[in-house]
Amino acid sequence: MxxxxxxxxxxxxxxxxxxxxxxxxxxxxxxxxxxxxxxxxxxxxxxxxxxxxxxxxxxxxxxxxxxxxxxxxxxxxxxxxxxxxxxxxxxxxxxxxxxxxxxxxxxxxxxxxxxxxxxxxxxxxxxxxxxxxxxxxxxxxxxxxxxxxxxxxxxFNFGAPAKIDLEEFMNRNFRFNISLERFAFLTGRSLSSFKRDFYNIFHDTPRNWLRKKRLDEAHFQLSKNNLKTSEVYLEVGFEDLSHFSFAFKKQFGYTPSELTYGKNAK
The missing domain is CATH 2.60.120 (Jelly Rolls)
Structure with a gap:
């Protein structure tokens, strides 16, 4: 109704x-x-x-x-x-x-x-x-x-999330723009144990891994799925377009617009 x-x-x-x-x-x-x-x-x-x-x-x-x-x-x-x-x-x-x-x-x-x-x-x-x-x-x-x-x-379930598979959770949810404290809570860990377990699994800090993972995903979306930069940066967990473009160039050596321009020029 x-x-x-x-x-x-x-x-x-x-x-x-x-x-x-x-x-x-x-x-x-x-x-x-x-x-x-x-x-x-x-x-x-x-x-x-x-x-x-x-x-x-x-x-x-x-x-x-x-x-x-x-x-x-x-x-x-x-x-x-x-x-x-x-x-x-x-x-x-x-x-x-x-x-x-x-x-x-x-x-x-x-x-x-x-x-x-x-x-x-x-x-x-x-x-x-x-x-x-x-x-x-x-x-x-x-x-x-x-x-x-x-x-x-x-x-009426007032309990905190139970400890879960950190690798599976992060690979599924890296696009979400939340704090490390939230990631730790949702995986059933304190922040310190989250960082320790994370390093043992990924051999990197959470912040570095998230940045690289999000940028790799953005590169894939821009190069393979013909998405625009304005559509991609929020989808992969960045808040600011200029920061996204700066980080993208630092990792790949060219800007998102240069990638899409070069692809379209072929």
């Missing part, structure tokens, strides 16, 4: 602008579309879709506007809120669930009605009046758990 007559809004703590999901959040897409990628799987969201974005996952988003508009509902379920909820509403969460970064929720009338119920509390600035914020978050979480009790295993 498509939700109408409400604009973008947000309840709960702000979500991180990083490519790292620090808190679970409920996402309802109202207008426009979105494609997300977590290093393993691509997720496509269309207007009217509901999903749970899961904490401690890496995700890159691409948003597509509809007539210059992209509207969504985001409701954050941070750990302090979830712990208080669990005290008020004891819940069994022994079930297991897959490790997808996005868990899609089946469309149903209760959720659509909940979204519509936000309209009276909407203050016109993408937020809901604080007086009602936790009440509405309680309401939504009760609806979600009733619709799919297995979601309790997602929401």
């Amino acid at each position: 498509r939700v109408t007559n409400i604009q973008s809004c947000h309840l709960g703590p702000e979500i991180s602008p990083e490519q790292f999901i620090s808190d679970h959040f409920f996402l309802c897409l109202l207008r426009g579309s979105m494609v997300a990628y977590d290093g393993r799987k691509t997720y496509n969201l269309q207007p009217g879709d509901y999903c749970i974005a899961r904490k401690n996952h890496l995700v890159r988003y691409t948003k597509y506007k509809d007539h210059d508009r992209f509207e969504k509902i985001i409701i954050t379920f941070d750990e302090p809120f979830l712990r208080k909820f669990l005290e008020r509403y004891p819940t069994d969460f022994s079930a297991t669930i897959n490790n997808d970064s996005f868990v899609f929720v089946q469309k149903e009338t209760l959720i659509a009605n909940f979204i519509q119920s936000l309209k009276p509390y909407y203050n016109g600035e993408e937020t809901i009046d604080e007086v009602f914020a936790d009440i509405k978050r309680d309401e939504l979480l009760l609806i979600l758990l009733r619709a799919d009790p297995n979601l309790a295993a997602v929401f």
Whole structure:
């Protein structure tokens, strides 16, 4: 059921602008579309879709506007809120669930009605009046758990990520622009043990390896897949185009534009 007559809004703590999901959040897409990628799987969201974005996952988003508009509902379920909820509403969460970064929720009338119920509390600035914020978050979480009790295993798992295969993880996720502290956390290590294990595996420091790995990937994309420099530098984890061009020339001896120009001239 498509939700109408409400604009973008947000309840709960702000979500991180990083490519790292620090808190679970409920996402309802109202207008426009979105494609997300977590290093393993691509997720496509269309207007009217509901999903749970899961904490401690890496995700890159691409948003597509509809007539210059992209509207969504985001409701954050941070750990302090979830712990208080669990005290008020004891819940069994022994079930297991897959490790997808996005868990899609089946469309149903209760959720659509909940979204519509936000309209009276909407203050016109993408937020809901604080007086009602936790009440509405309680309401939504009760609806979600009733619709799919297995979601309790997602929401109420407060443990840190377990120690995992560092080599496999880094080769899959090197494109994500996050801090070394985040990489260490997601692989179940302290920063010092992450650096030590990393050197033992790759015989290089994380920063050097990430830079070279990202630049090699950029070179491949530019030379083999005909992508533009402006399309590539963000995709491989660089924040700044000029820094990317400088690092690229330092590693390969020519700029990205010289590579693509020379290729097109042949």
